[in-house]
Amino acid sequence: MKRPDPAVPVDRTLRSRPSERPDPFVAARAAYWKRAPRPSPGRYAAAPNLFAELVGAEYRPDQAPAARPGAATSADLVLAGLRRRVRAGDPPTPEICVRLLADGDHTRGAVFDAWPEAVRRHGRERAAAAVRRGLHGTRTPHLVATLLDLAAAESLAPVARPELLRLAHAPERAVRHAAWRLLAAYDGSFLPLRAAATPGARPVDAYERLLHEALRNPAFPGAPQGTELRPGILVAQSMLMGHLDRPGEGLSGGLGVLLGALGDALAQTDRVAGVLTVVTACVPELEADPVLLHRRDRGHWVLRLPVDSARHVRPDELGRHREALAWWATRLLGSLGRPVDVLHVRYADDGSLALAEAARRSGAALVFTAAPDPHRQMTERHGTPGTDADALRDDLHRVFVADRLVDRADRVVGIAGPGGGADELLRHFPQLAGRTEGAPDAPPEGIPPYRPPLGAVRRIDSLVEAVEAVEARLHATAGPVRPPTPTVLLTVGRLHPVKQQDVLVRAWVESGAFRESVLVCVGGSPSGDDPAERAMRTRMEQAVAACPQAAQRLVLLPALANADVRTLERRLADPSNGFRTRYVCPSAKEEFGLAVLEAMEAGLLVAAPVRGGVPHYLTDGHNGLLIDTSSARTLGEGLVRLLRVADGAAASMARRAQDLVRSTYSSNAMAQALAGHYTAVAPSTRRGRKAAASSRKGPVRRAARAGRQNAVLPDPDGSGPSVLRGPSRPSRPRTTSSSG
Incomplete structure (x- = not known):
């Protein structure tokens, strides 16, 4: 046991931690996943108490509604019920999904997460008809764009091409961009728009020029000149908050430093062929530099996702760009000459959910680093009267997003807690206890060796x-x-x-x-x-x-x-x-x-x-x-x-x-630990295991490894191209089960 230095004054108040007290929010979540008895509301039942009402509505559907008016609005209760259904894998009908889109950002986020399963369960024709009725029933540009995004998310055709072309010439940017993305799902759709003389169809800035190019050219941005990757898996990691190489400015902090060093180290491990760090670029940044793929180091590239924003987007704004980000990520990750094997997301925000959706569409395995934030402070911050209602709603949204990422992930890893493991993570994510791969691992994070600049x-x-x-x-x-x-x-x-x-x-x-x-x-x-x-x-x-x-x-x-x-x-x-x-x-x-x-x-x-x-x-x-x-x-x-x-x-x-x-x-130790997780969940590894289990023949395993094709990416020394072509991998089916 580590003992304090006797010469150092001891702060005895640190022995009492808030997390040691009973936490009704933790108890409610544990009971929802049947890991503990139903919680007693205790001192947090003071009324009107928005926190207690919303937690009860979201996690305790058997609890009778209060006889007196509460602090929660009808929209709050509808959203709580929607989240409960999504968590249970029982999405609403397409008609209900469309109707709920007008209920605010958080509700819209839950609808988009429920939509793929709703379409699968109720059929594409019914879903397209629901979107069509929604489009014909509104003239609000924001809602029109959202409905078009909903259709594009599942490649639906809710309206005839002439009507969609009319929307593609709309004066509102959001509407025409959503229409352009939906046109990509129509066979040969973008060619008529290319020749149109209407000003609304002409690119007006760097974002629209890139969007036009991406729609016209399926290989955009293509495989730049470079050198073939080493054998191994291709990994993408997300860095959607702040700038990668400008720590301390705006939202840029330690995560950028971590992922920069981690990507460099991962690219040098034996099992990893290359690393893509996925970032965002707003319109001014795209005007200054329209190139979307940059080399950072040997085997490590930075892939920029365009965002239609006049400034770098903040985490709470990513929900407004969710489908656009998912579309761009799917398009760009699929244009590299070979598929991405694993996509690793951090932070419970709508940007991570957008990338999780891109992983589903492209067939990449998803790894999520979960953290009990804001879970560990929910009761402390919101459990007494007088809480900031908007802050509570935002925190409940983040908890829901984290749950969805856990549910979608092929592997969940944590950040080591005071005990050196993931015990705190299991306390706040009780659904993890039922996953087939066991308790989540917590690879040690680290920093790169110091090198004098x-x-x-x-x-x-x-x-x-x-x-x-x-x-x-x-x-x-x-x-x-x-x-x-x-x-x-x-x-x-x-x-x-x-x-x-x-x-x-x-x-x-x-x-x-x-x-x-x-x-x-x-x-x-x-x-x-x-x-x-x-x-x-x-x-x-x-x-x-x-x-x-x-x-x-x-x-x-x-x-x-x-x-x-x-x-x-x-x-x-x-x-x-x-x-x-x-x-x-x-x-x-x-x-x-x-x-x-x-x-x-x-x-x-x-x-x-x-x-x-x-x-x-x-x-x-x-x-x-x-x-x-x-x-x-x-x-x-x-x-x-x-x-x-x-x-x-x-x-x-x-x-x-x-x-x-x-x-x-050290970042090198972290890279080695994560490479093991990535290799375990990579689709090629799973296919190899399946083939080995069925035939028990060594050549099959070697063939599975050989089936992974190399790509052409920028070479650090600027050498010429080496083109190796291979078949693209179809999207693999993914269920909404929480098992790994």
């Missing part, structure tokens, strides 16, 4: 000089008695409410920690165009406005390249450079905390949230500090505790943390 010395010098200038200014105004050198408190992350930089600054001021430290916050776009970032900076500046001393000790730096961040951390961690530096992560929670791992690897003493996945690798008082970040008061107490750790004890803990990260948490 080229030309970093001058860049890092300028950043260090900014910190040194603050210290020099403090010494100059201190009078004849030279004060002790202040501790540098460093934090790195995108400026976002969940990262809580504003709470950190407020805690730093209110606790008095500013009197003996300099706070350095790294993150945010240099342009300041993002509204969320501007709001966060404003709150941080307001927190020090009434305290000039603190304002002098606050250093705000824009986001840096990941390699520069790690170089800066090394410089500040080296005591020979004259700094006494500690790292603090103020996030409300971290599912894993890659930035925390990087600070530990650099040799810094780290204080990080007790909530989330950090306690899996950080033991309080042994290799860092766990702090309560739930309020400014508790975070301030954690900062004071961090500053009170003696230098000798800090060095010992930092050394233990550094040894752990370097020996255990």
